[in-house]
Amino acid sequence: MHALEKTLARASGKTQVSAGEIVLAEVDLAEVNDLYLQVIKSFRELGGEKVRHPEKTSFVFDHYSPAPTIKAADNHKKMREFCAGQGIPHLFDIGEGVCHQVLTESGMVGPGTIVVETDSHTTTMGALGAFGTGVGATDMATILITGKLWFKVPRVMNIVFEGTPPKGVMAKDMILHAIGDLRQDAAIYKAVEFSGGAVREMAQEERFVLCNMAVEMGAKAAFIAPDGTTLEYLSRYGWKGGEIPATDPGYEYDSVVRYDVSSLTPRVALPGSVDAVSAIPGEKITVDQVFLGTCTGGRLNDIRTAAEILAGKRVAPGTRFVVIPASRRIFQDALLAGYIETLVNAGAVLSTPGCGPCLGAHEGILAPGETCVTTSSRNFPGRMGSTEADIYIASPATAAATALMGRLCGADSL
């Protein structure tokens, strides 16, 4: 069995499961974000009175946080009341950060846990060896009432990154390269495991980027086998430990794809589609806004990378540079390290830890005809505001270099 299959087997009280089988699994951690007041409505519609496992339930206010509208404020209010009434101890209120980052810092997620969130990027949890998947309101309400959810055991595809990436090439470039090659629907209904020398050498923060973006190729869950790097991260955030499921030798993957990243150059996803991936275009592309943040591009090493590029320099006139740390903890670490001061001195605009403009709700919405370079994960038409805005997805290094020059460019060209 694969480690993810062992995780699903353990959670559903079985010794053996196989791909395609439907299992009813106990959920170790459920998370509701502030886009999902519907969860509470569905909970009531389903006849719910008491949340089955309050201690395994969390709420995170990140998508519209602090509230930009009266409606959003009212949603937050109702969720706070629900948490208080149900005795849910894990309410991460405004400013705590993006749910996926907040949960990885909570000490509640580790190898072999089943994490379900009302957000597609829950695949991020795979970088800690957990089975993490996103659901909608009705599934989440079912979990709140029963503590369980049914899953179809997925096949697992293996993406192997070998070699040492050149300086200035980040995990984001590697995963964009893979998505561009395999396309955005390559892993529908499947899980994706990342392995290979480049992954083993990668910092934990960068591993989250790979697993986060796995959903951009359609994946149900992602996975990186836990090692010393994982355990060091887990112990830093108070993971109590537990059995670490490992994939059996001889497990047969759905498919195996290999990439050598030793000569990879910075990648971008061109406007409109995450799988329209290319090297940085040769022609001059003037950029109105650069956004560095989110669950796939707002961690400490992302902010450090930007600070190193912009130290003692200024953001180009005519370009706005919005920086949003993925969590309060990251914000604090970046403050202590001096990165925030460096970025603000360079002309960056800081905002509250959370999703920011990633989903076009607030804090940097795009006007028609504008061009944005973002470290976030999606560039569908209209994602960050106007459907007539162009969104390029890039690594934090490319984003910072672009902010400096005012035109799309890689850090390797500075």
Next chain:
Amino acid sequence: MKLQGHAVKYGDNISTDLIIAGKHTKTLNVRDLADHAMEDLDPSFGEKISGGGVLVAGTYFGCGSSREQAPVALKEAGVLFIAAKTFSRIFYRNAVNIGLAVVECDTDAIDEGDILEYDVGSDMLKNMTRYRELAVTPLPEIMVEILKEGGVVPYIKKHGGF
């Protein structure tokens, strides 16, 4: 449970951002959601789908965000069921959970305006206009049962759990 309606056809990779933009997702009023369904892709969607339309698409329908407001908005706008070559898994699951049938089949054999008929749980989709039957990827039994009850809420109310 037979569903019959006219095809309203779109292309590949229709994201949940196009189905219902993030800025419209704060409300619990399903009518408000329906009013904005697909508006960025096709401002006349509401008109085309009204009177019982079948939304037909290419590959990877419903990709992107996990927002359940996407199938809710489509259902409320009048979509009887959705036929596509492939779906994003979260959208697929959310649609079934709210009682909106999803049909995976070769939609190249469907044109705008064709009359389609689908019996929930069946392995065939009938294109009445072209006198053709299209093979449908089978749904897991649990999903068929949920759809027959009209979604997870009525299903759980009836069965008390899974």
